[in-house]
Amino acid sequence: DSGVTQTPKHLITATGQRVTLRCSPRSGDLSVYWYQQSLDQGLQFLIQYYNGEERAKGNILERFSAQQFPDLHSELNLSSLELGDSALYFCASSVGSKYNEQFFGPGTRLTVL
Amino acid sequence: DQQVKQNSPSLSVQEGRISILNCDYTNSMFDYFLWYKKYPAEGPTFLISISSIKDKNEDGRFTVFLNKSAKHLSLHIVPSQPGDSAVYFCAAVFGNEKLTFGTGTRLTIIP
Numbered sequence: 001d002s003g004v005t006q007t008p009k010h011l012i013t014a015t016g017q018r019v020t021l022r023c024s025p026r027s028g029d030l031s032v033y034w035y036q037q038s039l040d041q042g043l044q045f046l047i048q049y050y051n052g053e054e055r056a057k058g059n060i061l062e063r064f065s066a067q068q069f070p071d072l073h074s075e076l077n078l079s080s081l082e083l084g085d086s087a088l089y090f091c092a093s094s095v096g097s098k099y100n101e102q103f104f105g106p107g108t109r110l111t112v113l
Numbered sequence: 114d115q116q117v118k119q120n121s122p123s124l125s126v127q128e129g130r131i132s133i134l135n136c137d138y139t140n141s142m143f144d145y146f147l148w149y150k151k152y153p154a155e156g157p158t159f160l161i162s163i164s165s166i167k168d169k170n171e172d173g174r175f176t177v178f179l180n181k182s183a184k185h186l187s188l189h190i191v192p193s194q195p196g197d198s199a200v201y202f203c204a205a206v207f208g209n210e211k212l213t214f215g216t217g218t219r220l221t222i223i224p
Contacts, residue, residue, distance in 0.1 A: 002156060002158070004156070035214075040122075040216060041216055042117070042119075042202060042213075042214035042215050042216040042217060043157070043202065043204075043212075043214040044214075045211040045212060045213075048211075056210075056211060058211050090156050090157070092156070097209065098209060099206045099209060099210065099211060099212045102159070102212070103159075104149075104156030104157045104158070105156050106154060106155050106156050107154075107155075107156055
């Protein structure tokens with residue numbers, strides 16, 4: 001158990017809909033990272049927040065947005081969903097903002113029908 | 114543009130033998146490399162890492178080798194155990210930039 005929690009575990013929705021994925025970092029961690037893993041793909045970095053502020057952006061679509069709240073949990077919002085958005089979405093956290101010290105949550109599997 | 118490549122999607126190894134997982138990269142600016150292990154229904158777990166100033170790092174049964182001139186790294190697991198069956202991802206980072214992951218290799222240890 002990494003100490004990072006993600007809800008829900010599974011999510012099935014339809015095209016055009018909007019969903020919110022939630023992540024609670026390890027106690028004491030200030031950074032939260034979001035990754036997308038599509039079928040047979042590596043993890044693609046989406047976005048990083050550090051202590052409530054956006055720190056870095058990766059390959060995140062404009063239809064996707066995220067935020068980190070004062071209690072440090074984070075939400076990833078996916079809107080106007082398309083079939084291709086079906087993937088595993090991982091959240092990771094770290095104490096500081098160094099990319100090489102991350103602990104990953106179990107992921108949320110999103111299926112868009 | 115796949116900057117980190119794991120060309121073998123799967124690998125099967127007999128229990129007790131050595132498992133060798135390979136990873137190639139294209140960006141010569143990468144200065145830190147990591148291996149993650151992932152079981153089904155779990156997130157990736159950090160396994161071992163190596164700085165670009167080293168060519169080898171060992172941790173118990175796990176050893177990572179880095180060949181900078183070939184832009185190649187490998188993870189050796191010896192002896193392989195059934196619990197090592199998992200998907201292994203290599204990842205690379207430059208400075209404080211984002212982690213760039215490979216596509217993973219599924220390792221199956223045959224009892």
